[in-house]
Amino acid sequence: MNGPVIHDAWTLPVDDNINPYAFSVDLNGQWFLQKGKMVAYYGQIDFQGVGLGHLDHLIAHSFHSPLHAADWVVAEGHGKMVLADRAFDVNSYDLDDGNLSIRSGNLLAFQPSLSLKQSIVPGFLTLIGTGKFVAASNGPVVFMEPPIRVDPQALVGWADCPTPCHHYDHEYLRGFLGAVRSRTGIGGASGEEHQFEFVGAGTVLLQSTEEVVDEISVGETGGTGS
Known part of the structure; x- marks a missing residue:
């Protein structure tokens, strides 16, 4: 009888899914991370709020959404981070000199090579540039072409x-x-x-349900607990 797959820092995938609901980031430098989306990590990683001291240059280059600044941190260091969001589907996407707007509650993390801006559509953020980001969806994502x-x-x-x-x-x-x-x-x-x-x-990009991935207040887990 086969048992569960047990991972460690060396067997976790590199910037890829562990399963449909969890993603492993191979951190070697810095990533922007929405608070509450990191569930575990290996290595030497610090988490600092947006706008602190030595991160000023990074923030000035990559983060331009003051309405959401309190909900994000910078993960800095070396190791593996496991990202997840309330058992929603989680996937990574690559932008190549692109422009993508995404519902703010769906965006989990992104590389600093991308620039985050406030969308003119309420509740959405816009990523511009080249790099990788990780997002959640309530069910698999379907890609459609306009109109x-x-x-x-x-x-x-x-x-x-x-x-x-x-x-x-x-x-x-x-x-x-x-x-x-x-x-x-x-x-x-x-x-x-x-x-x-x-x-x-x-x-x-559409999710396969009409139930929105809601934003949750900083510090909340989304569960009732005991």
């Missing part, structure tokens, strides 16, 4: 294409649901009546 309309809750991000527009089904809104909304304020969140519309060249 396309997508449910906002299924949207993970978009790469190398224009910012989406809001699209509303006005006939649907004028019907029964519109009447309910006007009286109670309930309804209006489904993709059947409101979508993001993408046009032009590029790639749209």
Whole structure:
């Protein structure tokens, strides 16, 4: 009978998945890391908040999202980091002189060769440049080509294409649901009546569910505990 696979610092993969829900970063220098996404590490690694002392030059080059600064740290040193997020699917992606916007709750970590900026779409961040990043999704990611309309809750991000527009089904809104909304304020969140519309060249990333990977407050684990 085969037992579980037991890893150590030498058998963990190099910048690759351990399983569908955990990713191993081979750290030799610095990575940006969202707080709460590192579950274990081997080696000599320090974690420092964004904006501290000797990291000023790195922050000035790579981190331009003040609204999210408190949620991120810089992992610095040498070793292996294991990243995971509440048993969501985790994968790495490579940008080659690219431009990708991603829901802030989905982004786990990225190399400093990429520059992080605040997207004009609320709740999203934009990565620009060349490098690797790690992201979570609620189910496997599906890659789609515009023109396309997508449910906002299924949207993970978009790469190398224009910012989406809001699209509303006005006939649907004028019907029964519109009447309910006007009286109670309930309804209006489904993709059947409101979508993001993408046009032009590029790639749209969708997760295979409408349940969003929510951001959690710093220090929370997402579980109830005992």
